[in-house]
Amino acid sequence: MPAKLIKGTEISKQIREEITREIEELKSKHGVTPGLATILVGDDPGSKVYVGQKEKACNNLGIYSERTDVPADTSEADLLDLVKKFNDDPKIHGILVQLPLPKHIDASRVIYAIEPDKDVDCFHPVNVGKLMIGTGRFLPCTPHGILELLKRSDITTEGKHVVVVGRSNIVGKPIANLMLQPSPGGNATVTLCHTGTKDLATYTRMADILIVAVGHPKTITAEMVKEGVVVIDVGVNRTGKTPEGKAILSGDVDFDAVQEKAAAITPVPGGVGPMTITMLMKNTVEAAKASI
Numbered sequence: 001m002p003a004k005l006i007k008g009t010e011i012s013k014q015i016r017e018e019i020t021r022e023i024e025e026l027k028s029k030h031g032v033t034p035g036l037a038t039i040l041v042g043d044d045p046g047s048k049v050y051v052g053q054k055e056k057a058c059n060n061l062g063i064y065s066e067r068t069d070v071p072a073d074t075s076e077a078d079l080l081d082l083v084k085k086f087n088d089d090p091k092i093h094g095i096l097v098q099l100p101l102p103k104h105i106d107a108s109r110v111i112y113a114i115e116p117d118k119d120v121d122c123f124h125p126v127n128v129g130k131l132m133i134g135t136g137r138f139l140p141c142t143p144h145g146i147l148e149l150l151k152r153s154d155i156t157t158e159g160k161h162v163v164v165v166g167r168s169n170i171v172g173k174p175i176a177n178l179m180l181q182p183s184p185g186g187n188a189t190v191t192l193c194h195t196g197t198k199d200l201a202t203y204t205r206m207a208d209i210l211i212v213a214v215g216h217p218k219t220i221t222a223e224m225v226k227e228g229v230v231v232i233d234v235g236v237n238r239t240g241k242t243p244e245g246k247a248i249l250s251g252d253v254d255f256d257a258v259q260e261k262a263a264a265i266t267p268v269p270g271g272v273g274p275m276t277i278t279m280l281m282k283n284t285v286e287a288a289k290a291s292i
């Protein structure tokens, strides 16, 4: 029987409705409008699209948004000054510097410069450390989105074997850590796989919940999963174009074959993707609340 679809588009809509109510309350009770500053360096088309989507989400929800586009040859010092300006601006509760940055800029220096209380991407080492010990205010957006997808689909993680494929700092490592936390939404036994893993399928077949973030289409095939697995496919791969010139997206999992064995699975698009920006909005609202 085909798997139940975990519909990120619908869950994201639910969360945005909740956020809208929180924003209305912040405005009416405290006179505070959450504010997000986005900084785009250069004119990478993909980054432009992402920053545009974040701006649009702010506008739709009633979050104040301030976007600054600077040229690709902006110096690191000028970028650090810009970050400092937003650190000091009380209208701004969250700062997002769109990555990747041009090669002449040290991205970690820029991330370190963001005030941790305004680090709504949760990339600053202080926030990464807090996540690890389970005391974080912010959770990184994509992993946080995955937690919400599971929770709101009534999929418990407690005592389950969660296998994560991919160890990036923005997805694999933080979601593995969150799954380990001894709290609701975590408390799982976790295996983290990467390109150094010998015989990946041995591990993926043991998964009760399989989270895949590798960036290659069809890395996970039906032979690599057990019956009844829950699959969260984070991958976004451009695998072609429609006759109208629109990108065709696919995940890291062979969706058609794996859905025949899985109990539940996220589609691509419409699974994890819509959650990421929603959780960024959520973090901006949390930062605004904390500023009161």
Ligand SMILES: NC(=O)c1ccc[n+]([C@@H]2O[C@H](COP(=O)([O-])OP(=O)(O)OC[C@H]3O[C@@H](n4cnc5c(N)ncnc54)[C@H](OP(=O)(O)O)[C@@H]3O)[C@@H](O)[C@H]2O)c1
Binding pocket: 142, 165, 166, 167, 168, 169, 170, 171, 172, 193, 194, 195, 196, 197, 200, 213, 214, 215, 216, 219, 234, 235, 236, 237, 272, 273, 274, 276
């Ligand atoms: N939907 C969203 O909102 C969202 C957000 C973030 C990312 N993504 C997508 O998720 C995917 C992953 O992104 P990322 O930033 O986490 O990627 P990344 O930084 O490129 O990391 C990929 C990870 O996958 C591992 N890997 C690659 N091929 C593998 C294989 N065949 N077997 C086992 N491990 C393998 C790599 O291992 P090594 O460390 O050993 O190299 C690496 O740890 C991309 O398609 C990206 O576009 C989507």
